[in-house]
Amino acid sequence: xxxxxxxxxxxxxxGVSVRFGALNALTGVSLAIGRGEIVAIIGPNGAGKTTLIxxxxxxxxxxxxxxxxxxxxxxxxxxxDVAALGVARTFQNVALFKGMSVLDNIMTGRLLKMRGSFxxxxxxxxxxxxxxxxxxxxxxxxxxxxxxxxxxxTPAGKLPYGLQKRVELARALAAEPTLLLLxxxxxxxxxxxKEDMCRFILDVNGExxxxxxxxxxxxxxxxxxxxxxxxxDYGRKIADGTPDEVRKNQAVLDAYLGVxxx
Amino acid sequence: MDGHAQPERAxxxxxxxxxxxxxxxxxxxxxxxxxxxxxxxxxxxxxxxxSYTWAQYWERSRLIALGFAALGFARGDKTAxxxxxxxxxxxxxxxxxxxxxxxxxxxxxxxEKELAYIVDHAEARFAxxxxxxxxxxxxxxxxxxxxxxxxxxxxxxxxxxxSEPNLMSLEELIERGRKFEQSHPxxxxxxxxKGRAGDVAIICYTSGTTGQPKGAMLSHRNLILxxxxxVAMERIAEDEEILSYLPMAWVGDHIFSYAESVITGFTxxxxxxxxxxxxxxxxxxxxxxxxxxxxxxSLLTSVMxxxxxxxxxxxxxxxxxxxxxxxxxxxxxxxxxxxxxxRLLYPLGRLLVYAPLRDNLGMRRVRRAYTAGxxxxxxxxxxxxxxxxxxxxxxxxxxxxxxxxxQRDGDVRLDSVGTPVPGVEVKVLESGEVLFKSPGxxxxxxxxxxxxxxxxxxxxxxxxxxxxxxxxxxxxxxDRAKDVSRLAGGTIFAPKYLENKLKFSPFVKEAVxxxxxxxxxxxxxxxxxxxxxxxxxxxxxxYTSYTDLSQKPEVYDLIAGEVAxxxxxxxxxxxxxxxxxxxxxxxxxxxxxxxxxxxRTRKVRxxxxxxxxxxxxxxxxxxxxxxxVDAKVTYEDGRTGTIRADVTIRDVETAGAAAR
Numbered sequence: 051x052x053x054x055x056x057x058x059x060x061x062x063x064x065g066v067s068v069r070f071g072a073l074n075a076l077t078g079v080s081l082a083i084g085r086g087e088i089v090a091i092i093g094p095n096g097a098g099k100t101t102l103i104x105x106x107x108x109x110x111x112x113x114x115x116x117x118x119x120x121x122x123x124x125x126x127x128x129x130x131d132v133a134a135l136g137v138a139r140t141f142q143n144v145a146l147f148k149g150m151s152v153l154d155n156i157m158t159g160r161l162l163k164m165r166g167s168f169x170x171x172x173x174x175x176x177x178x179x180x181x182x183x184x185x186x187x188x189x190x191x192x193x194x195x196x197x198x199x200x201x202x203x204t205p206a207g208k209l210p211y212g213l214q215k216r217v218e219l220a221r222a223l224a225a226e227p228t229l230l231l232l233x234x235x236x237x238x239x240x241x242x243x244k245e246d247m248c249r250f251i252l253d254v255n256g257e258x259x260x261x262x263x264x265x266x267x268x269x270x271x272x273x274x275x276x277x278x279x280x281x282x283d284y285g286r287k288i289a290d291g292t293p294d295e296v297r298k299n300q301a302v303l304d305a306y307l308g309v310x311x312x
Numbered sequence: 313m314d315g316h317a318q319p320e321r322a323x324x325x326x327x328x329x330x331x332x333x334x335x336x337x338x339x340x341x342x343x344x345x346x347x348x349x350x351x352x353x354x355x356x357x358x359x360x361x362x363s364y365t366w367a368q369y370w371e372r373s374r375l376i377a378l379g380f381a382a383l384g385f386a387r388g389d390k391t392a393x394x395x396x397x398x399x400x401x402x403x404x405x406x407x408x409x410x411x412x413x414x415x416x417x418x419x420x421x422x423x424e425k426e427l428a429y430i431v432d433h434a435e436a437r438f439a440x441x442x443x444x445x446x447x448x449x450x451x452x453x454x455x456x457x458x459x460x461x462x463x464x465x466x467x468x469x470x471x472x473x474x475s476e477p478n479l480m481s482l483e484e485l486i487e488r489g490r491k492f493e494q495s496h497p498x499x500x501x502x503x504x505x506k507g508r509a510g511d512v513a514i515i516c517y518t519s520g521t522t523g524q525p526k527g528a529m530l531s532h533r534n535l536i537l538x539x540x541x542x543v544a545m546e547r548i549a550e551d552e553e554i555l556s557y558l559p560m561a562w563v564g565d566h567i568f569s570y571a572e573s574v575i576t577g578f579t580x581x582x583x584x585x586x587x588x589x590x591x592x593x594x595x596x597x598x599x600x601x602x603x604x605x606x607x608x609x610s611l612l613t614s615v616m617x618x619x620x621x622x623x624x625x626x627x628x629x630x631x632x633x634x635x636x637x638x639x640x641x642x643x644x645x646x647x648x649x650x651x652x653x654x655r656l657l658y659p660l661g662r663l664l665v666y667a668p669l670r671d672n673l674g675m676r677r678v679r680r681a682y683t684a685g686x687x688x689x690x691x692x693x694x695x696x697x698x699x700x701x702x703x704x705x706x707x708x709x710x711x712x713x714x715x716x717x718x719q720r721d722g723d724v725r726l727d728s729v730g731t732p733v734p735g736v737e738v739k740v741l742e743s744g745e746v747l748f749k750s751p752g753x754x755x756x757x758x759x760x761x762x763x764x765x766x767x768x769x770x771x772x773x774x775x776x777x778x779x780x781x782x783x784x785x786x787x788x789x790x791d792r793a794k795d796v797s798r799l800a801g802g803t804i805f806a807p808k809y810l811e812n813k814l815k816f817s818p819f820v821k822e823a824v825x826x827x828x829x830x831x832x833x834x835x836x837x838x839x840x841x842x843x844x845x846x847x848x849x850x851x852x853x854x855y856t857s858y859t860d861l862s863q864k865p866e867v868y869d870l871i872a873g874e875v876a877x878x879x880x881x882x883x884x885x886x887x888x889x890x891x892x893x894x895x896x897x898x899x900x901x902x903x904x905x906x907x908x909x910x911x912r913t914r915k916v917r918x919x920x921x922x923x924x925x926x927x928x929x930x931x932x933x934x935x936x937x938x939x940x941v942d943a944k945v946t947y948e949d950g951r952t953g954t955i956r957a958d959v960t961i962r963d964v965e966t967a968g969a970a971a972r
Contacts, residue, residue, distance in 0.1 A: 186359075190359045190360075191358060194358060199585050199588050200584075200587035200588045202359065253470045256470055256472060256473055257470065257472065
């Protein structure tokens with residue numbers, strides 16, 4: 051298991067606060083994610099989990115605190131610039147191009163890696179052709195990896211929800227991210243789909259060494275697959291540690307898992 | 313090759329083999345010389361069909377064999393092979409045979425307990441598997457199976473962090489093989505030369521509708537002679553293309569994708585994944601196709617569903633022409649003349665409907681297709697033949713290297729399984745049991761003398777099937793010999809016969825009939841979720857789950873109609889007319905191999921069901937109209953859960969039967 055030890059963490063969030071009007075969505079949250087880690091962010095509804103992901107991906111900017119990626123300050127970057135740095139994400143509510151095929155959806159994940167001229171692309175000639183073949187191969191590797199061969203030509207909108215989630219993961223992987231942010235990757239899935247998704251997350255981490263931060267409500271899943279768990283409550287971080295430590299933490303039991311009552 | 317079906321007797325029946333072509337590795341080695349550039353096997357990988365020639369086939373098999381040899385593989389060692397159809401796994405079969413070892417293919421969807429039994433019973437020392445899923449299962453059972461030493465995997469995904477001893481990737485194995493070759497040049501070739509026709513070529517574990525699986529040992533001679541005779545009879549050529557999509561553990565796949573391919577040199581194509589088989593079928597357009605009845609059935613169901621979804625002019629046109637062709641085919645099969653008008657219209661139908669439909673199914677190039685394993689519904693059989701697809705029935709058994717009888721081209725019937733393949737002798741005992749003798753009859757069951765003695769007597773193989781040979785020499789199978797029994801009143805009761813008739817309905821997926829020593833016959837029915845679901849949607853019947861749908865009164869009406877149809881057809885048969893179905897129920901869950909209710913090849917395990925659903929069966933013979941049931945279900949990972957449901961019981965109109 052890869053810990054946070056050694057060199058500087060991949061991502062450092064330091065004392066970040068976010069406000070929406072009078073609402074403090076995040077208050078002085080700090081979180082460090084080491085290279086190769088799988089970190090789960092948990093907490094009750096409205097605890098600020100998605101806000102934290104949105105801050106990391108550059109969608110919101112904190113009014114105080116800083117974010118460093120690979121040791122450099124990235125606090126006020128816009129989402130496309132964050133993506134260019136190697137951060138990819140999936141969304142709580144699936145956000146695919148519904149009319150496009152699965153393959154095309156995945157290819158959009160490669161857009162940042164494509165360069166070319168309008169003319170060459172239109173003629174599909176020389177470097178443009180080579181480039182497309184290369185990207186198609188990368189997309190096919192991901193299709194193979196996530197076992198979605200049977201649906202590569204199916205319009206994404208026609209797929210059942212569980213598969214759409216998988217396609218979203220595929221699109222995020224297509225960007226070959228260093229840091230992958232998954233916002234409730236298993237929401238609304240049945241047991242079998244969840245097991246598949248867990249296996250894919252572990253495989254992505256094991257195979258490509260991708261660092262993963264995920265938000266998840268299913269405690270079984272969280273405890274099984276994460277190296278570390280951070281717990282938010284009312285916009286504050288109340289615990290951070292290995293699954294076992296968090297499981298025994300009284301503040302977490304009280305705030306999140308609830309005090310035992312029959 | 314002669315162009316006519318006529319001179320059957322003139323064609324030589326192979327009974328002996330030359331010493332340089334008496335084992336599969338020798339044949340593959342010869343192919344690498346004579347058919348070096350011919351494509352032997354293809355696999356769809358990363359969306360593209362990758363081809364391997366016979367030269368590459370031999371080279372890869374040889375390298376894998378060298379890797380095994382480097383790890384101390386001895387003659388007679390067994391290799392367990394688990395995974396989807398992959399070229400690498402077929403090479404592993406060949407590699408094992410090269411060293412005088414015995415491949416033991418296993419069903420890839422087996423749960424751990426089943427795998428453990430076979431790996432342990434077969435004393436497998438080596439295992440070669442597809443991916444992490446199988447590695448996990450085998451690592452877990454290595455603790456209980458002391459003989460299992462080495463596990464080799466093909467797909468390394470998710471396995472890089474594993475550090476167990478004697479677990480390695482195929483590349484690593486081949487790397488060791490290359491090193492071994494430097495110190496032992498010519499090792500594999502010498503080992504191949506030591507092989508003899510009588511050596512065990514493979515052990516196929518039969519799924520076994522009763523008790524533990526049994527390992528049928530087939531020799532190179534068994535498989536080569538049987539395949540060669542069938543190939544000659546069916547005129548199977550080097551340019552055939554087949555889709556290798558049925559489990560490698562099943563003897564049929566071993567014959568079609570390995571034995572016949574090696575003998576004739578034709579190309580086997582491995583689909584991308586189990587889920588893409590229909591697309592891959594279209595892309596490959598096989599010339600030679602095998603499918604058990606359930607696959608034909610699901611193909612038909614999918615066609616019918618799509619027709620239902622068409623706009624009405626198109627639907628009318630398609631139905632018109634399909635009815636026309638099916639009517640013609642029915643007449644042809646019954647030996648009746650076909651009137652002039654349909655004959656004139658057929659070419660138009662071919663242009664508008666049959667040819668496009670065949671193309672869409674991926675069957676445009678099919679020269680011959682087989683169905684076997686279970687009886688096929690007449691509607692299904694007629695439908696595909698009417699489209700111009702030459703589907704034929706075949707009767708075979710693992711213990712006979714598959715081929716016993718095949719329907720000849722031009723002599724196809726609805727209710728027979730054809731005439732004996734050259735070299736096969738068939739006889740029927742007083743009791744009705746079918747016996748046969750052929751060059752393909754197996755060596756015996758591995759480590760199971762008693763079962764071998766029961767099955768193989770004086771060279772005659774006891775099939776366990778009841779049947780008869782009709783006046784024209786066609787073999788007809790009624791049921792398993794041990795399943796034919798009597799009702800309490802003495803009437804003959806052949807459950808499978810009734811079940812098959814029920815299953816001919818597109819709405820019935822599985823059925824189990826009960827009646828032995830009972831006053832009348834009852835049935836437990838499994839609905840087909842796709843067909844009944846579609847039917848319900850069309851009628852605006854809302855449902856939430858399989859269980860919910862199965863218990864809708866409308867669905868009961870639908871199935872009651874199907875049961876009544878079966879009862880009417882039984883009345884026509886003097887022998888079976890007393891055995892009509894009086895009461896039935898629809899099961900709240902699908903019968904599932906994971907719950908041990910049916911075998912992996914979807915044969916009903918009668919004894920187990922009688923025990924598991926005893927409450928339901930008792931209720932069928934009481935006056936109850938409802939019964940509550942708790943059923944244990946086993947998930948894929950081996951965990952178990954319970955489903956509770958209220959099951960309705962329905963009486964069927966028996967006025968017709970009572971009138972007799």
